[in-house]
Amino acid sequence: MKNIARLCVLIAAMLILVNPALASGPLETLKDAVDDVIEILKKPELKGPEHEEERKRAIREAVSRVFDFREMAKRSLSRYWRKLDDKQREEFVELYRGLLERTYLKRIEAYQNERIVYKGERIRDRYALVKTIVITDKQVEIPVDYKLIKREKGWMVYDVVIEGVSLVNNYRKQFKSIIRRSSYDGLVKMLRQKQN
Numbered sequence: 001m002k003n004i005a006r007l008c009v010l011i012a013a014m015l016i017l018v019n020p021a022l023a024s025g026p027l028e029t030l031k032d033a034v035d036d037v038i039e040i041l042k043k044p045e046l047k048g049p050e051h052e053e054e055r056k057r058a059i060r061e062a063v064s065r066v067f068d069f070r071e072m073a074k075r076s077l078s079r080y081w082r083k084l085d086d087k088q089r090e091e092f093v094e095l096y097r098g099l100l101e102r103t104y105l106k107r108i109e110a111y112q113n114e115r116i117v118y119k120g121e122r123i124r125d126r127y128a129l130v131k132t133i134v135i136t137d138k139q140v141e142i143p144v145d146y147k148l149i150k151r152e153k154g155w156m157v158y159d160v161v162i163e164g165v166s167l168v169n170n171y172r173k174q175f176k177s178i179i180r181r182s183s184y185d186g187l188v189k190m191l192r193q194k195q196n
Helices: 002-018 026-042 049-064 069-083 086-109 167-181 184-195
Strands: 115-124 127-135 141-151 154-162
Touching: 026 049, 026 086, 026 115, 026 127, 026 141, 026 154, 049 086, 069 086, 069 154, 069 167, 086 184, 154 167, 167 184
Parallel strands: none
Antiparallel strands: 115 127, 127 141, 141 154
């Protein structure tokens, strides 16, 4: 019996050493990622316009470790996703990721020592919700909730809800409207133009 217990402890320790994200819950995973981004923004050697590309690259890498862009793109495209082949899906994920980066990188870089309060997590099977509040320098409280899904490499964000507005639902409505007015190809063309 002792040997079985030791073996279980050894296997658990090996899993943690191989992939620490598996040992972290959704709140810890998210907090680590947010702390990484804040640390990047505070680095003196990455400040200023001459370091913009390097700073953005570092932020992208930190965000990519915790955001599941494929899941976000799939949910934003909704039923139209099923009609795409693998090549179209990969292209759409990259275009979607680029859209999010262009939209939100400037906001992230505008960080001015806002406080982030982690209110807790709710886990149901392989899904989780982490509730946070961003407190601005003027003491305005902005509720931001993160929806996460458990993957092999750990917890990954698939939606962000800011003041009750879901990022994924917002894009789903926009994409649906564009596809109805034009077509899926019209949506892709528009996303490509924005990227260029």
